[in-house]
Structure formats: C-alpha cells, structure tokens
Amino acid sequence: MHHFEQRNGTLFVEGVSVTELAERFGTPLYIYSTATLKRHFEAFDTAFASMEHLTCYSVKANSNLHVLRLLASLGAGMDIVSGGELYRALLAGVPAEKIVYSGVGKKPGEIRQALTAGILMFNVESMQELIRINDVAREMGKVAQVSFRINPDVDPKTHPYISTGLKKNKFGLNIDLSLEAYALARDLPAVEPVGIDCHIGSQLTSIEPFMEALDKLLVFYDKLKAMNLDIRYLDLGGGLGINYDEEEPPHPTEFGAALTKVLGKLPLKLILEPGRVIVGNAGILVTEVLYTKQSPNKSFVIVDAAMNDLVRPSLYGSFHRVEEVEPQGRPTQDVDVVGPICESGDFLAKDRQLPEVRQGERLAFYSAGAYGFTMSSNYNSRPRAAEILVDGEQVIVARRRETFESLVAQEL
Ligand code: LLP
Numbered sequence: 001m002h003h004f005e006q007r008n009g010t011l012f013v014e015g016v017s018v019t020e021l022a023e024r025f026g027t028p029l030y031i032y033s034t035a036t037l038k039r040h041f042e043a044f045d046t047a048f049a050s051m052e053h054l055t056c057y058s059v060k061a062n063s064n065l066h067v068l069r070l071l072a073s074l075g076a077g078m079d080i081v082s083g084g085e086l087y088r089a090l091l092a093g094v095p096a097e098k099i100v101y102s103g104v105g106k107k108p109g110e111i112r113q114a115l116t117a118g119i120l121m122f123n124v125e126s127m128q129e130l131i132r133i134n135d136v137a138r139e140m141g142k143v144a145q146v147s148f149r150i151n152p153d154v155d156p157k158t159h160p161y162i163s164t165g166l167k168k169n170k171f172g173l174n175i176d177l178s179l180e181a182y183a184l185a186r187d188l189p190a191v192e193p194v195g196i197d198c199h200i201g202s203q204l205t206s207i208e209p210f211m212e213a214l215d216k217l218l219v220f221y222d223k224l225k226a227m228n229l230d231i232r233y234l235d236l237g238g239g240l241g242i243n244y245d246e247e248e249p250p251h252p253t254e255f256g257a258a259l260t261k262v263l264g265k266l267p268l269k270l271i272l273e274p275g276r277v278i279v280g281n282a283g284i285l286v287t288e289v290l291y292t293k294q295s296p297n298k299s300f301v302i303v304d305a306a307m308n309d310l311v312r313p314s315l316y317g318s319f320h321r322v323e324e325v326e327p328q329g330r331p332t333q334d335v336d337v338v339g340p341i342c343e344s345g346d347f348l349a350k351d352r353q354l355p356e357v358r359q360g361e362r363l364a365f366y367s368a369g370a371y372g373f374t375m376s377s378n379y380n381s382r383p384r385a386a387e388i389l390v391d392g393e394q395v396i397v398a399r400r401r402e403t404f405e406s407l408v409a410q411e412l
C-alpha cells in the first residue's frame with residue numbers, strides 16, 4: 001500500500017504532482033512519500049506489539065537524514081554498518097541505546113566512535129573482531145555489549161549477491177564453532193555477550209527460511225543458557241521482501257505473528273533490522289525521455305537517469321516497474337530503457353512492454369526507495385540526483401541536486 005497514484009491524467013505523490021516536482025527540481029529525481037514511510041514502519045512495528053522488541057531500521061537501505069529523522073520520530077532504532085551510518089543516525093536524533101552495529105569489517109576508529117556514543121550492541125562476525133572490540137573497550141575503560149552473528153546455513157532463496165546465511169557466505173560465524181566464541185567473550189574483561197544475531201539475506205518472499213533459522217538459533221540459545229550466559233536479545237536481522245513485480249511476500253503482520261508465536265514466551269527482547277520493507281515502495285525515481293531510437297531488432301528509450309542513479313537493474317538484473325508520469329494512451333512496444341552512461345550494462349529496464357513515449361515526456365521507476373540513492377555514484381562525472389520528501393501537500397528538499405562544483409570539491 002502506498003501513496004503514488006494517477007489523478008486527472010498525471011501521477012501524484014500524496015497531494016503533489018510529480019510533473020510539478022520534476023519541473024521545479026529537474027530530473028533524475030528521487031521522490032519519497034512520508035505517509036507511505038509511516039504506514040510501512042507502523043505496520044511492521046505493530047506486528048510485534050505483543051512482545052518486547054526493538055525495530056532497528058537498516059540505514060543502508062535509505063540513509064537520507066530526513067528519512068532517518070522521520071523514522072526516529074516514530075520510535076525506530078537503527079541498524080548501522082559503518083561510522084558514516086552511525087554519524088547519520090546520531091545526527092537524525094536516534095538515541096544511541098537503540099543502535100546496533102553490524103558488518104564484517106569494523107575498524108578500530110569506528111569501534112571507538114560507537115563506544116563513545118554508547119550504542120546498544122555490536123553484532124560481531126569473527127573472533128578477531130571480538131578481540132579488537134575488547135581491546136578498544138578496555139583502553140576506553142568501557143564494557144561493550146556484544147552479540148555474535150550466527151551463520152545458520154539456511155538458503156533464503158533470493159539473489160546470490162544478497163543471500164548471506166549460507167556456509168559459503170562471508171557473513172557471521174559457523175553455528176557449530178560459535179559456542180567457543182561465546183566462551184571467549186565470557187572470559188574477556190571488556191566485552192559482555194548479551195545476544196544472538198543472524199541475518200540470512202534480503203528480499204525474502206517466504207517466511208520459511210526465517211523460521212528455519214530461528215529453530216536453529218533456539219537450539220543454540222539453550223546451549224548458551226546451559227553455559228550460564230545471560231542472553232537477553234535475539235536479533236533476527238532484516239530481509240523481508242517487497243513486491244517489485246509479481247512477488248507475493250508475506251505481509252509484516254503474518255511475519256510478526258509467525259515469529260511471536262515461537263518467541264512469545266521466551267525472556268528475550270526481539271530485535272529486527274528491516275530496510276527494504278520500510279522504504280522500498282515509499283520511493284520512485286523520475287526521469288525524462290531524452291531520445292528514442294530504433295535499431296533493426298530493438299527499440300531504445302534513452303532517459304536522463306542511469307546506472308549511477310539506480311544500479312539495481314545492472315547489478316542484480318532487478319525489475320523495477322516503469323510507467324509514464326502522464327499516460328498518453330499510445331500503443332505499447334517492446335523496449336529497453338537505458339541511460340546515458342557509456343556501458344552496455346547501463347539499463348534501467350530490459351525487454352519491457354511500454355507505451356510509446358516521446359522526447360520530453362517523463363517516466364517513473366517504482367520501488368526505488370530502498371538501495372536506490374544509497375547505491376548511487378558519480379560515475380561518468382554525473383552529479384547525483386536530488387531527493388524530495390513529500391508530506392501531504394508539503395515538499396521538503398531532502399537532498400539538493402549535486403553540482404559540478406560538488407563533483408570536484410574534494411579534489412581542489
Ligand atoms: N541487517 C543486515 C545485517 C543486513 O546486511 C541487511 C541488508 C539488512 C539488515 C537489511 O535488509 P533488508 O530488510 O533491506 O532486506 N543492495 C541490495 C540489498 C543488500 C542488502 C544488504 N544487507 C539490493 O539492492 O537488493
């Protein structure tokens with residue numbers, strides 16, 4: 001459910017016309033809907049209302065400060081993976097005690113920064129990382145709360161680049177070797193093992209892999225209890241999928257019901273790290289048609305957005321629904337929608353039935369709120385797009401369009 005809809009022949013985001021936004025701010029343009037963001041966060045969070053929990057929005061999906069501020073105001077904690085994300089989360093007003101820090105390669109400076117802020121815990125991914133966190137914390141006279149990220153060897157049945165909980169993936173600690181890690185953590189002076197963590201992948205469209213992982217974690221939890229460890233948190237990561245095309249992911253309510261049924265009575269606080277499911281369908285990327293051209297067996301629509309703006313189609317072969325901002329009712333044709341970048345991999349849509357479009361008309365790419373702007377780059381020296389947050393009739397420039405000066409600012 002979102003707030004992007006056609007009204008009187010043109011696309012609206014809540015109370016604002018996309019054509020007007022594109023004319024005012026130019027294209028390519030990311031546009032997010034506040035009402036959709038709120039709705040998605042609340043639907044997810046209330047799905048776990050019956051048990052003690054903390055929803056830590058995964059900043060990597062969309063790290064715009066205005067988005068973070070909005071989610072923080074709704075009570076969200078945050079899942080971060082870098083010092084930069086920590087900086088953003090704190091700037092957005094997220095209380096440090098609602099922040100969990102994931103990722104395989106935390107640097108000493110980043111560990112220090114997180115301990116200074118007083119985050120809730122580190123999700124630790126290797127023995128060496130544990131020792132490093134212990135060293136840094138001891139130097140600072142602090143004790144760091146830690147969870148280990150357990151790799152449960154479960155197949156999330158998603159794109160190989162975004163499955164993370166298989167034995168062959170770089171993430172987490174092998175479940176069979178993890179008891180040793182907890183024993184070491186118990187014995188080190190400046191770390192306290194307080195939780196179990198896992199994240200098996202992203203864009204999961206069924207609940208079963210989560211349940212399979214959970215079953216394995218609960219067997220493991222019993223072993224930790226037998227070691228007299230005081231485990232208080234269970235972090236199940238993120239990964240719930242969304243509808244891009246014809247997927248039918250479970251509704252958060254169904255997801256919440258399945259998890260709380262298993263976990264409801266245990267003395268554990270559940271932590272969740274949703275990213276895509278909160279922001280994915282709360283954003284679109286608007287682009288203008290520059291040229292159209294026919295070659296003998298292909299038709300191309302060349303637009304002003306490119307793989308540097310939205311890399312998912314090039315990188316994962318992802319599908320993003322595309323529609324005219326102002327539908328003209330022309331017959332459809334089979335086209336590739338491509339950008340101006342000098343690579344054949346620069347496409348936003350391939351072999352798509354799209355109504356014939358003309359120069360100067362605009363297209364909207366849907367489901368662009370997650371891993372859209374955050375994965376954008378300056379490749380081909382293209383200034384990055386502006387980001388707009390709409391709230392009813394109100395328009396907030398969440399990020400100004402980059403300029404040529406901003407492209408070279410760090411080089412002068
Ligand atoms: N927690 C951890 C430890 C993660 O690694 C991730 C995502 C999340 C939470 C959030 O997962 P989500 O709820 O958004 O599925 N760039 C890819 C997605 C990469 C996901 C990486 N980790 C894409 O565009 O599909």
